[in-house]
Structures are given as structure tokens and as C-alpha cells.
Amino acid sequence: MILKYLVEKEFKQLLRNPIIPKFIFVFPFFMLLLLPQAANFEVKDLELCVVDNNHSPYSERLVHQVTASGYFHLSKVAGTYQEALASVNAYESDIILMIPPHFEQDLIREQEAKVMIIPNAVNGIKGGLGSAYLASIVGDFNRDIRAELLPAGQTPKLSGIDVTRIFKFNPKLTYKYFMVPAIMVMLLALITGFLPAFNIVAEKEAGTIEQLNVTPASKFNLIIAKLIPFWTIGFIVLNICFGVAWLFYGMLPVGSVLTIYLFALVFVLAFSGLGLVISNYANTIQQAVFIIFFCIITFIFMSGMYTPVDNMPHWAQLISDISPLKYFIQVMRLVYLKGSATAELLQPMLALLSFALIFNTWAVLSYRKSN
Amino acid sequence: MENQKLLKARENWTFFMAFVRKEFHHIFRDKTSILILLVMPILMLVLFGYALNTEVKNSKIAVYDPSRDEVTRAMVEKLLINNYFILHKVLNSASEAEKAFQSGEVSMVIVFSDHFYENLLHGGYAQIQLLADGSDPNTANIITSYATNILSGYQMELMKTGKIPYLIKPEIKLLYNPSMVAAYNFVPGVMGMILLLICAMMTSVSITREKERGTMEVLLVSPMKPLYVILSKAVPYFFLSLVNLATILLIAYFIMHVPIAGSLFWLIMISLVYIFVCLTLGLLISTMVETQMAALIISAMGLMMPVMLMSGMMFPIENMPVYIRWISDVIPARWYIEAIRKLMIMGLSFSAIIQELSVLVGMGIVLIVISLRKFKIRLE
């Protein structure tokens, strides 16, 4: 009974707040629409600077093949290494291809020639992938030339290992399919975990929480009443996310939506528990900001949202193991892209359930009606 | 007449310092916050530098190798040498691959065709399929590239029965980042974010807190000009941000061995400009909202998130579609981070950052004008 009045009050306050309702519905759109466009580690359109000291038919053909590949855009043709370097310094070029003076002659006469690939490696991925692409184009060019130069039928044996790449679940390697499920989870976390925490701390600062603490309303009622509006909103936002993902990205879950709802339920329980714990320990909004920011950095970033967990050092992987986000993101991606069956989902479910239990117990135990 | 002016100026200064001292007291009384505030940059540096790695290694793979002959075994061994890959599972049938992917155990499954060496020797032809989990496109791309490169390298070795005719050997030399440590990338981003957090977010929250409590009016009726009241709120955060800036630079340089290859002087100069821009952003936000929560939400979502995502800190700007790049151009952090990258890591001189500097200065001026005008309006 008491719960009814408390929940009523929470909803009224929330809906009357000038900022929060707008934010709650605008922000997800913003994140889902803009972020996947921005969040991209793909490497393409690299600016190539060519230093061709050979000026032979072969060298020109090589350059042509490189630029025709679509990965590279010829930003500059330089005469010397220094010029090329300056171009990289000026941020005009990302990578340099240097063809030495006797390239064609060396290739024909000595049967061996060199080229130099010099990437700007300030961005590690760009540097690595850029040089790999360039090397593989050089390799393709090499094969073509070899086939032309060798008499017919004399192609060396054992050139017959055919390596093919097949990308499952996402054949075109669309980065958005990777990001969108993760963003949904992040939004849910923000709305159901951190917003209630701020809400409670704001009441602490305003002093109104004292008036509630002096009533016979139990800890349990006070806490649940605070959470219910945010759970509701979280649920609504999740559905909006589904809609946006379908409308703008044509993404429909390969697996069952019910699975997602089920996991969302447990996840929200777990994460709002975390938010509650935070709100019990922060006494001012300023403190809450810092603690929550800290949590965002660790939990969200380390959950495999942007960078794969497998690549992290061991201690970082341990931290990601205690992030509820990691498990839910895993599940989201699984269901959206792979359509998983129950067996694979068991472990994440168990993990989320234990989080829910631990965080909520902690929250209830640490909430003090009196000090 | 002159004396009076001087006296008034001195009076104002004393008041100003009193307010500043009060602000410092407020902040320092909150020990938890201070602790977190000073620890945060360290934490972020560690995280971004060591954990949030875009390098790909230790990827778990599975292998289906029906023939298990010397060639296939040698190939698998070669793949495993450099720790790019870890053999997680050996599969007994190709259909097991699906399950392995579903459970997320492996990022790639390598499938060798039947009677591999036999076919190669007699028919001149054999196949390897690299099945990669495309749900993580970046990793999939990179690991298949690695694997392909390693396998073709092995192919070359196989053909040791004589020199390989007409071979072009590419030699790769990396500029500026010899060990390809991703940490370098993130340090400028961390700097941009921490300074934004402290100067914009905390300042706006601090000013709105006074508004909420109603104590703002008390301050405003004091003999000091309202502008100085606001400035006094910004000063402590200014100092805190300097402390954090120094901390970050020290850690990056001494512990993470990130170079400060360019001019330290200009590094500090542009940081000061950026700090100023952030402080005015905080001021602007505080003129727009009434409550701390609102200030928080606007600065967190309106500033921090776009900065993290679109400033070039985590994701390269060049990959972004044009309209996102426009947004990114409006974010001060984007210019700051770029300038820092140029100064710190690429060791470029002042002339390289003229554009960034002028953009930031321009933003600062525009922002302060808007904020002051809004602030005056609120007063009336």
C-alpha cells in the first residue's frame, strides 16, 4: 500500500522534470544514429604517397594497381623520401610506398626486387592494416608479373594452396552490426543504473530523503519505489532501440526477442542494484558523478563494447568478468547476429543472476534509514 | 581620485580571494571527491593505455584438420608461434564449427581440406578455409589478414625447392611508433577528457549547486561584481585541472614512455587555452539550467559522450561520414587532441598546430561572449 503512494510520487516528479524525460528519449536516438556512424575502426581511404624512383612500366603498373584497389587514395607523388616524409608530417599522407631506382631491372635480371612500405603508425591499427593491405596488393601484383614472366606451364608447384576467408554472421563485416547491440545495452545501463543513483543522491542533498526516512516506510519500499519508474523507462527505451535498429539499420534479431527481454530483465535488476549501492555511499552529487564516471570507464569500456575482451591483458579480463555489461552485450550480439540456442546462454544468465543477487543484497544492507 | 580607484581595486581583490578561498574549502572538505579526482586520470591512462588495446593478439581459434599430415601440422604450428593465436579447440567435424562460434569460444575456425598434402602433391591443389566470426568485424578482418599472411609465408618456404622466381620483397618500416604501442594514441584523448570533465562538468555543477541552494542570491548581493563571483567558482577547478594535466604528463612520460617529442611550452599553452574553453563551457551550461541534475546530464551527455566518441579519441575521424565530421569539428576536444598528438607524439613544432590553436582561441572568445551575455540576462 505504501508502495503505491511512493511510486506515484516518483512518477510525478520524473514526468514533471524539465530535462530528464526529453533526455531519456532524445539521447537513445542520438546514440543509436550517430554513434555507429562514428564508431569505426575500419581502415579505408588511406592517403598514399608514392615515391617512384624507377619510372618504369612495371613500377607504374604497380602504383596503378595499388590505387585501383580502393583502399588507397593517391595523395601525392613525391620525388624524394624527404618530400614524402614532409607529406606525412603535414597529415596529408598516411603511408608511403617507395620504389627503388632499379626496381624493374632488378626484378627481371636478378629475379628479386624490393619495395619499401612506410606507414605512419601513430594510429596502430591504421599502421598495421595499412601496411598489410599494401603488402598484399604487392603480393597480388607479384603473382601476376610472375605468371607473365614465366614460360607457360612453368608456374612453380605448390602454389596451389587456396586460402579463402569466410565471415560468418556478418559477411560484409558491417561495423554497425557490432556496435548497435552494444549501444542498446549501454543505454539500458545508463538509464536503469545511473539515473536512479543520481536521483537518490539528489534527494539526499536536498534533505527530502530525511522526511522519508522518518516515516514507517520500509527500506525495501523506499528503494523499489525509486527503481520502478526507471525500469519502466528502460523497458520503453529498449523497445525504441529495437525499432530504431530495424528502421535505420535493417537489423532484426536472428534469435528470439523473448530471450533478449528475459536477459534485459535480469540485467536491469543487476545494474540498478549497482546504481543503488553507489547512491548509498555518495553523499553529494559531485561524489556520485565521480564514482559513476569511474564505473562507466571500467564497466562499460572494459566490457568488450569497443575493444574485444580477448585482447586485453589478464588483469583487465578479470575486471571485465565482473561487469554485468559484458555478459549482456555478449548475449545481445549472440541473439541479434547468431541466433543462439539456450545452451550458450546459460553461463551469461547465471552470471547476471549472481550479479543481481549480490548488488541488490548489498544495496539493501547498506541503505541506512538512520545513522 | 586615483587613490580611490586603487582602494576599490584592492578591496575587490580581497573579496575575490576570500571567495576563492571559500570555494577551495568546499572542494577540499569533500575528501572522497578529491581522491577520485586525482586518481581518475591515472586510472584512465592505465585503462586506455594497457587494457583498451586495439591490437589483436591471443585470439582463440579452433582447427579442423582431417588429414593431420606434416604440412597441415606445420602450418598450425606456424600460426601459433607468435601468440597472435591460441589454439582453443581441435574440432572433429566441420559442423562443430557452428557451435564453437555460437558459444563465442573462438574468433576463427581453420578448416583444412581432406588429404591435404596428398592432394597438393599429386593434384597441385588444396584448400584452407578461414571461417571468422564476423560479429566482431575488426577482429575478424585483422585475424584473417594475419592468418593469410602467415600461411602464404609458409607457402613460400614450402617452395624451397629452388629460389622463387621473380620475387618482390616488401620491406616495412614504421614511423613514429616503433613498437606499435596503442597507448600513444589514447594519452591525448585522456587529457582532453579529464580536462573537460573537471572544467566543464564540475564547474557547471558547482555553480548550479549554489543556484539550487539559493545561496547564489546571497553571493550576488555581495559587494563583488557578479562576474567575479562566477570566476571565483572557476578558479579552484582551474588549479585542479593543472594538477591533473601535470599528473598525466608525468605518468605518460616517465611510466608509459610516451614521448614528449615537441615543444613543452606550446603543449602547456594550448592546454591553457583548452582549459579556458572548457571553463566557459561549464559557465554556459550553468546559465541554461536550474538544477545540478540538469547540469550534470547536459554536460555528461552533451559534452562527455560526444567527446569520447567523436573527437577522434577512440575512433579515427577520417572514417566518419561527413556530417559527423561537421559535428566533430565543433567539439573543442577534437582540436585539442589533434594538437596534442602532433606536439607530443609526432614532435612537430608550433607551425603545425596553428590551425588548432586559432580554432580553440576562436571558440573561447565566442563562448565567453555568449556566456556573459546570458549571464547578464539572467541577472535581470
Next chain:
Amino acid sequence: MSKRDPIIMPDDTVILAKDLTKMYGEFTAVDHISFDIKKGEIFGFLGANGAGKTTAMRMLCGLSKSTSGQAWVAGYDINHQSEQIKKRIGYMSQKFALYEDLQVWENIRLYAGIYGVPEREIGTKTDELLHRLGFESEKFTLVKSLPLGWKQKLSFSVAIFHDPSIVFLDEPTGGVDPATRRQFWELIYQAADRGITVFVTTHYMDEAEYCDRVCIMVDGRIDALDSPGNLKKTYGAKNMDEVFHQLARGARRKA
């Protein structure tokens, strides 16, 4: 004795305190105070800021745990049965604690509901209350638009809406003019007439005159406890202000 049973208190006593103490580390905020308060009394806790009045009150309300000593409120032990106490008391904090972003009737409804006033009665009782206070026109006003004096009256009314046996008021009249303060005390008298015991802390000495009995706290101790009339006689003072000055000359603590 189960958690739910009250003790039987001697003749009409509603609050009984014995050596109640609160320490924060080395600092003694409330120093072994003892007193008893009878039903229907208006009991004042006087003292300078920092004397310990608010701390004492918060212990009685169950907002703060005592370091040592005992007290019973409405028959229940503050150390072990504070949730029972909360059902039977009303509280008005020093800092205004109603929800500024809710309307007047919404605040009333919230607390009435929490304290168990049956839903069908809430509406009518609200209208009656607003009529008595002369607030009818403000029923749908957001509380933040009310002037301070009205906010205080509203807080008080919310605190006694559910007819508690005791109401605790912590410096209820700060920041308003004497006329508004007198109006507020009218409300207190009306409540006392209805049988509600009023426990009020204040640092306004003239308000002490309105109480049936007052106790004066200095440095966490009770230095005097009697009716205003008797105190004035004992200390040969014209008014409570003088009484207080005589006592406070020995005081070391001032906030």
C-alpha cells in the same frame, strides 16, 4: 518482550529519556540527558546553535542511533523499536523537506498515504485542512512557489495529518517575521488541544514563553528544566532571554 510490544509508561508520560548520550568520536554532542514529557504538553528544547537540540531530537525520532542511554517514545524503545515509533510520530525538519516539484495536495497525499490514512479519507481531510489554513486557492500550486511562512505551515500540517501522538518540530519558524511566527504557534496550540504532544526545538527565546515546559541545553547537557514561569522566578529574570543568558555565560560551545 517481542519487538512489537510497548512498555507501560508511568502516568501519561509519552517520552521518557534516561542518560541519553550521543558522541561523534571524542566529541560529545548530547551529554547524558534525562527528562520526561507528558501527553498533550508543549515541550520546548532551548539552546544556542550547536547545543545538541537537533541531535537529541533525531535520536528520539529514530533518525540517529544513540551512543548510550535509553529513551522511550510512545512506549517504544528508541534503540530497538524505532520503526514502531515512526508510525506514531510526526516530524518537521529544520531544512524544508517537502517536495518542491509536487503540488500542495500531492505532498499531503503522499505522506498521508505513507502514514496509513485510508485513501477515501485523504481527499476530504485535505480539503478540510486547506480550508482551515486558508490555503484552498493553493491546492494545485507547486510547493516551490509558496512563500516561506506557508511552506512552514504546510510542513507542520503534513506532520500531524495522520493524528500522531507526538510531533517533533526542529526549529520550525526560522526566517519569518514575528507575526507569521505567532500564527504558526496558533497551529501548535490547536494541535496540543487535540491531544498531540509537541516537542519543539528553538533558539528563539520568546517562543520559550509559549511552551508548557522548557529545558535549556548548554554544551550537550540539560542545565535547566521547568516551566517558563518557574524558571524566571528561579533565575530572577524578566524574560526567558535573561534566563538563558545567565545559564549560557558558562557555555563553551557556540555554533
